[in-house]
Amino acid sequence: MPITFSGKELLQIINELVSIPSPSGYTDRIVDHMATQLDRLGIAHTKNRKGALIATLPGKNDQVHRLVTAHIDTLGAMVKEIKSNGRLRLTKIGGSRWPHVEGEYCRIFTTDDNSYTGTILMHQTSVHVYKDSSTAERNQENMEVRLDARVSNADDVRKLGINVGDFVAFDPRVEVLPSGFIKSRHLDDKASAGILMYLLQEIQENSESLPFTTHFLFSNYEEIGFGGNSNIPDQVAEYLAVDMGAIGDGQMTDEYTVSICAMDSSGPYNARLRQHLVELAMKHGVEYRVDIYPFYASDASAALRAGHDVVHGLIGPGIDASHAFERTHVDSVLNTAKLVYYYLLSDLC
Numbered sequence: 001m002p003i004t005f006s007g008k009e010l011l012q013i014i015n016e017l018v019s020i021p022s023p024s025g026y027t028d029r030i031v032d033h034m035a036t037q038l039d040r041l042g043i044a045h046t047k048n049r050k051g052a053l054i055a056t057l058p059g060k061n062d063q064v065h066r067l068v069t070a071h072i073d074t075l076g077a078m079v080k081e082i083k084s085n086g087r088l089r090l091t092k093i094g095g096s097r098w099p100h101v102e103g104e105y106c107r108i109f110t111t112d113d114n115s116y117t118g119t120i121l122m123h124q125t126s127v128h129v130y131k132d133s134s135t136a137e138r139n140q141e142n143m144e145v146r147l148d149a150r151v152s153n154a155d156d157v158r159k160l161g162i163n164v165g166d167f168v169a170f171d172p173r174v175e176v177l178p179s180g181f182i183k184s185r186h187l188d189d190k191a192s193a194g195i196l197m198y199l200l201q202e203i204q205e206n207s208e209s210l211p212f213t214t215h216f217l218f219s220n221y222e223e224i225g226f227g228g229n230s231n232i233p234d235q236v237a238e239y240l241a242v243d244m245g246a247i248g249d250g251q252m253t254d255e256y257t258v259s260i261c262a263m264d265s266s267g268p269y270n271a272r273l274r275q276h277l278v279e280l281a282m283k284h285g286v287e288y289r290v291d292i293y294p295f296y297a298s299d300a301s302a303a304l305r306a307g308h309d310v311v312h313g314l315i316g317p318g319i320d321a322s323h324a325f326e327r328t329h330v331d332s333v334l335n336t337a338k339l340v341y342y343y344l345l346s347d348l349c
Contacts, residue, residue, distance in 0.1 A: 014194035021169035023076020070192035071222030086151035094223035228299025229306035241300035266301035276349035
């Protein structure tokens with residue numbers, strides 16, 4: 001019996017995932033959360049040495065496998081320096097931009113399992129004090145975290161247990177709106193991770209049988225370039241990354257369709273697999289766009305760079321304002337979920 005697609009339930013799963021802090025390198029909490037859900041569903045899973053989560057569904061053909069992936073690590077930061085005024089200087093994890101996080105709430109995680117909140121601000125924020133408040137460059141030297149704690153010097157901060165190397169997560173500020181939009185940081189790529197978790201749930205609960213044994217890799221180092229490039233079984237013939245589609249001038253991608261990537265900065269994706277995905281979308285009435293992302297690379301391209309001999313592809317929901325305060329629509333999420341589902345039930349490309 002084919003599964004049904006619930007946009008409400010999909011957005012609920014995505015909401016849960018974006019609400020769990022997981023900058024690259026600090027992903028144990030979200031992996032444990034997802035592993036608990038897989039245990040509830042009775043789906044076999046393992047963790048690799050890097051800490052990524054791999055779920056496997058057996059298929060009718062166990063000689064040839066597929067792998068689909070989404071990443072659960074996000075942009076974030078790390079404490080670079082404790083300043084003499086009791087504020088924190090940061091260094092970025094991943095490709096965010098300082099203007100995109102100015103004024104953002106954040107949480108600092110200490111090595112002794114405590115956490116503290118703060119706000120990322122320009123040092124020269126006060127217009128009543130600094131003449132260059134509006135013109136000073138937003139960079140690592142000028143940006144700092146104002147802790148929500150009574151501190152006035154570096155010693156006060158260290159007494160809290162905060163040290164250089166502590167992870168910093170940006171507040172997602174997630175909202176699911178009646179109009180069908182979901183806006184939040186880290187929809188890249190927790191929207192896709194939510195889609196895969198939803199499909200695992202529906203396939204398992206509906207006792208669906210897949211034609212090929214399929215691995216679902218939730219990678220945890222994609223934002224820094226080496227998330228899904230390992231633990232790929234030799235039997236894997238096709239590798240499909242599910243990641244965001246980037247929206248902007250000159251792009252076909254929008255917030256309502258599934259984006260099928262033809263090429264990104266790593267080069268073209270496999271033409272046969274791309275055409276297979278287009279044909280599946282057309283056959284099943286899935287709204288789609290084919291696009292090229294000029295400043296982008298995925299876990300699928302990372303796998304090829306690592307030397308894996310696989311057919312590789314990339315699809316995903318259209319995400320506006322990527323790496324900033326992102327937004328997509330339930331229609332895009334549903335179209336992506338449907339295309340992944342029909343792909344999982346299809347023959348090899």
